[in-house]
Amino acid sequence: MTLTCLFDINETVLDLSALDGLFTDLFGDPQSRTLWFAQTLQNAMSAELCGRHAPFETQGQAALEMIGARFGRTLTAADKQRVADALKRLPAHADVRAGLDFARAQGVRCIAFSNNARAATRAQLEYAGLSDAFADILSAEDAGASKPVTATYRQAASSLGQPAEDLWLIAVHAWDIAGAQAAGFKGALLQRRPDQVANPLAPPQVTAGTLQEAVARILAHEGRG
Amino acid sequence: MTLTCLFDINETVLDLSALDGLFTDLFGDPQSRTLWFAQTLQNAMSAELCGRHAPFETQGQAALEMIGARFGRTLTAADKQRVADALKRLPAHADVRAGLDFARAQGVRCIAFSNNARAATRAQLEYAGLSDAFADILSAEDAGASKPVTATYRQAASSLGQPAEDLWLIAVHAWDIAGAQAAGFKGALLQRRPDQVANPLAPPQVTAGTLQEAVARILAHEGRG
Numbered sequence: 001m002t003l004t005c006l007f008d009i010n011e012t013v014l015d016l017s018a019l020d021g022l023f024t025d026l027f028g029d030p031q032s033r034t035l036w037f038a039q040t041l042q043n044a045m046s047a048e049l050c051g052r053h054a055p056f057e058t059q060g061q062a063a064l065e066m067i068g069a070r071f072g073r074t075l076t077a078a079d080k081q082r083v084a085d086a087l088k089r090l091p092a093h094a095d096v097r098a099g100l101d102f103a104r105a106q107g108v109r110c111i112a113f114s115n116n117a118r119a120a121t122r123a124q125l126e127y128a129g130l131s132d133a134f135a136d137i138l139s140a141e142d143a144g145a146s147k148p149v150t151a152t153y154r155q156a157a158s159s160l161g162q163p164a165e166d167l168w169l170i171a172v173h174a175w176d177i178a179g180a181q182a183a184g185f186k187g188a189l190l191q192r193r194p195d196q197v198a199n200p201l202a203p204p205q206v207t208a209g210t211l212q213e214a215v216a217r218i219l220a221h222e223g224r225g
Numbered sequence: 226m227t228l229t230c231l232f233d234i235n236e237t238v239l240d241l242s243a244l245d246g247l248f249t250d251l252f253g254d255p256q257s258r259t260l261w262f263a264q265t266l267q268n269a270m271s272a273e274l275c276g277r278h279a280p281f282e283t284q285g286q287a288a289l290e291m292i293g294a295r296f297g298r299t300l301t302a303a304d305k306q307r308v309a310d311a312l313k314r315l316p317a318h319a320d321v322r323a324g325l326d327f328a329r330a331q332g333v334r335c336i337a338f339s340n341n342a343r344a345a346t347r348a349q350l351e352y353a354g355l356s357d358a359f360a361d362i363l364s365a366e367d368a369g370a371s372k373p374v375t376a377t378y379r380q381a382a383s384s385l386g387q388p389a390e391d392l393w394l395i396a397v398h399a400w401d402i403a404g405a406q407a408a409g410f411k412g413a414l415l416q417r418r419p420d421q422v423a424n425p426l427a428p429p430q431v432t433a434g435t436l437q438e439a440v441a442r443i444l445a446h447e448g449r450g
Contacts, residue, residue: 038263041267042266042267042270042400043399043424043426045267045270045271045274045400046270046373046399046403046404046424047403047426047427048274049270049273049274049373049374049375049404050373050375050403050404050406050407050427051375051407052403052407052426052427058426059426062424062425062426065425066399066422066423066424066425069419069422069423070419070422071419072419148271148274148275150274150275150276174268174271174291175267175268175270175271178271178272178275178277179271179274179275181275182275182276182277194294194295194296194297195295197291197294198291198294199268199287199291200287200290200291201268201277201279201283201284201287202272202275202277
């Protein structure tokens with residue numbers, strides 16, 4: 001049986017802190033990027049709970065306006081375009097290439113699995129030099145619902161032709177782990193920073209400080225270590 | 226027709242910033258209270274999307290452990306009890322009494338509507354001296370789902386015996402407005418602080434800087450101003 005790991009992309013594989021300078025420029029506050037991504041997530045989750053799905057990029061643009069209102073800045077169309085463009089030019093975290101190379105050397109099938117649209121994710125991975133590292137790119141758009149809606153993970157399992165029980169999700173976000181587990185996946189929480197913490201109501205099967213360590217612990221958990 | 230307004234409680238009626246000192250004491254960071262409440266909301270939303278509802282108080286306790294992990298502090302049972310106790314002893318925001326008195330003088334039926342359990346909300350309102358101000362206390366526990374799940378608002382409308390179209394929700398949270406609107410309510414966004422911003426994908430019917438202003442704008446919107 002092929003061991004398949006799905007990798008969350010934004011923040012897990014790609015380093016959103018590369019946007020901090022742009023956000024400070026736009027909003028005058030170095031915390032605005034973090035606030036924006038949290039707002040995007042809250043918008044997306046809230047919309048799903050209201051039965052009003054919109055693409056993740058749309059939620060991100062709405063969140064941008066909200067952060068603008070918060071800091072008293074009105075964004076121009078050009079400002080919004082700068083953010084959209086910058087989102088496609090994010091570097092990978094420093095441990096990502098080694099982690100993905102290790103996974104593939106161990107026979108792990110690596111799949112990108114993002115709330116972003118597939119085309120946007122493809123552009124992101126190309127810029128980050130990771131196009132070769134993933135066997136496929138899956139998007140929440142396939143299910144018409146954002147992670148952590150259970151159907152989004154089920155759709156991913158279905159399109160991979162593997163039972164959810166054989167799949168792992170690797171992410172820095174506890175809510176993504178929770179979503180994957182609710183669909184039958186196992187979850188590996190990557191903890192590069194102190195704010196990447198486990199939810200005690202949905203504890204991950206493994207935790208690790210780097211992507212390579214996460215993959216090694218998954219292999220050990222599966223009796224292949 | 227009686228005009229009925231439902232009031233969100235935590236942050237909208239009650240001032241959570243009264244917890245800042247306790248949280249700084251527990252976690253060593255003055256931002257920890259804000260982070261905790263945001264984490265509680267994220268946990269609650271994520272759990273609903275995963276089909277794993279838990280009471281809001283349970284989500285809050287899990288979030289407390291997560292904030293502890295983030296700041297490298299292990300909380301004792303006594304620490305957790307201090308937070309639980311403090312949550313029942315929150316003051317009302319300065320504009321609340323005048324706003325509720327104005328609403329009642331205008332013939333508005335005022336209903337408390339919280340994600341907290343009813344008993345907890347009752348204790349909160351008694352401590353804040355607001356027991357007399359609300360005709361009833363509704364809780365998300367009645368629907369077995371947290372706001373902003375649509376069913377939670379529908380359950381509230383049903384228990385009030387009024388069609389959703391005749392109901393208003395007043396809240397400082399855009400996600401609560403969005404949830405109410407998805408169920409057919411109208412929404413009034415209270416903006417006391419710059420971070421209480423509207424979501425352009427779910428714009429409120431009215432916005433206001435104080436509770437009295439919110440009620441006045443609702444009355445005007447209903448042609449009763």
